Amino acid sequence: MRADRLLRLLLLLQNRGRMTAPELAAELEVSVRTVYRDVEALGASGVPVVADRGPAGGYRLMEGYRTRLTGLTDAEAGSLFLVGAPGPARDLGLGAVSATARLKLSAALPAPLAERAGSVRDRFHLDTPAWFREADPVPHLEAVARAVWEQRVLRAHYRRWSGEVHRELHPLGLVLKAGIWYVVARAEETVRTYRVSRFLAVDVPGATFERPAGFDLAGYWEESSRRMEAATRQGTARLRISPRARKLLPMRFGAAGTRAVEGAGPPDGDGWVRVELAVEAGSVAVGDLLALGAEAEVLDPPALREALARTVALLADRYGRPDAP
Known part of the structure; x- marks a missing residue:
């Protein structure tokens, strides 16, 4: 040393x-x-x-x-x-x-x-983490990286949205996306992606594995990202947005927001335009669109417009009450 x-x-x-x-x-x-x-x-x-x-x-x-x-x-x-x-x-x-x-x-x-x-x-400097968010704690990253490099089986205690599970993984590669580490691994003959910060414990017993012939980490990640975006953004909302919201949309919704602004119709007398925006389902879309505040109006679908109206009415009632003693 x-x-x-x-x-x-x-x-x-x-x-x-x-x-x-x-x-x-x-x-x-x-x-x-x-x-x-x-x-x-x-x-x-x-x-x-x-x-x-x-x-x-x-x-x-x-x-x-x-x-x-x-x-x-x-x-x-x-x-x-x-x-x-x-x-x-x-x-x-x-x-x-x-x-x-x-x-x-x-x-x-x-x-x-x-x-x-x-x-x-x-x-030139590369700063990988996203803005306004602390980096994930990844106490097991080094152990996972060694398992990837040495092609060793990884036994992981993992926390997911539905509860905690134990998995035996064949780790194929690590990906750093917007400051978040992911490990791509084969589990039960299927290649999946796991967020490293959700590993509660890992063990590398020493057994090795064979990598799938021709596995391309970059290609897998690109295809997986496309599938995830297609699966999450299944709905389309028709909006009427202000000039300020035209600037906010790409910042709030990424590529989907950029595509919406690029396909905007002509401005009306107030300078507002109509756009079609790919959104996630249900309460996620409501929360995302509320972030635009009064700079946007949902026109379609009716169910999304009604859900927003109910939420806004609830907020107005809550904040319209006198302050609690």
């Missing part, structure tokens, strides 16, 4: 030039005292680390020195797909490995390409 940290320290100094002890400590996630000890260890092993004193000082490598220890280990190579997503890498237990892989790549690049890569990192 310390050898890996010393290599990261060496590569940091080679790639970034002079760095202070606190800066190195922050990058390596250790104390400043540990940095001092590690710098001494590098010097004792023959690495020419120069300590510059004063307010603008820090540690740097002697001019012209470059290490050639830039070969990637199996774990580092496997983490390369996460080098632009430090949060997910940490979730999977690959934070340090991914950071070392990134440093090795930078050290191995010619100076112009390394500078170009640094410019990309400075200008």
